[in-house]
Amino acid sequence: MFTIKSDHELSEAGYEKIIEWMRSVLPEGNKLKENFYAVKSMMKPLGLGYQEIDICPNFYMLYYLENAELTECMTCGHSRYKPRTGKGKTLVTYKKLRYFPVTPRLQRLFMSPRTAEHMTWHQSHDAVDGVMVHPSNGET
Numbered sequence: 001m002f003t004i005k006s007d008h009e010l011s012e013a014g015y016e017k018i019i020e021w022m023r024s025v026l027p028e029g030n031k032l033k034e035n036f037y038a039v040k041s042m043m044k045p046l047g048l049g050y051q052e053i054d055i056c057p058n059f060y061m062l063y064y065l066e067n068a069e070l071t072e073c074m075t076c077g078h079s080r081y082k083p084r085t086g087k088g089k090t091l092v093t094y095k096k097l098r099y100f101p102v103t104p105r106l107q108r109l110f111m112s113p114r115t116a117e118h119m120t121w122h123q124s125h126d127a128v129d130g131v132m133v134h135p136s137n138g139e140t
């Protein structure tokens with residue numbers, strides 16, 4: 001269901017309406033998560049999560065590591081946050097970068113023996129000398 005949401009750019013509200021309908025037709029005691037937030041929470045330990053990093057709307061810098069606390073771009077001077085529209089509202093950034101760390105994704109691929117076999121094909125595949133094949137055992 002999460003994949004369908006993503007593939008068809010389904011809104012969170014649309015996703016939750018479908019989940020609500022599915023829960024109404026499924027038998028009592030089903031394990032379908034009740035909303036999008038619950039699904040996201042379930043997916044995070046699987047390594048499908050991402051890190052959000054605030055960035056300059058003109059793409060000059062990341063508000064990351066030693067620059068994490070800055071509120072204006074060091075190059076163009078653009079503000080990091082949109083002007084507050086109401087009293088007590090939280091700060092909203094102009095632009096965010098979504099960083100998908102590669103290590104947990106690779107670890108997830110190696111969790112399944114079937115996908116791990118595909119991931120190690122280049123190492124385990126034997127090429128026959130003199131026959132043009134995919135260069136599975138070359139140094140590069």
Ligand SMILES: [Zn+2]
Nearest residue numbers: 056060073076
């Ligand atoms: Zn900037």
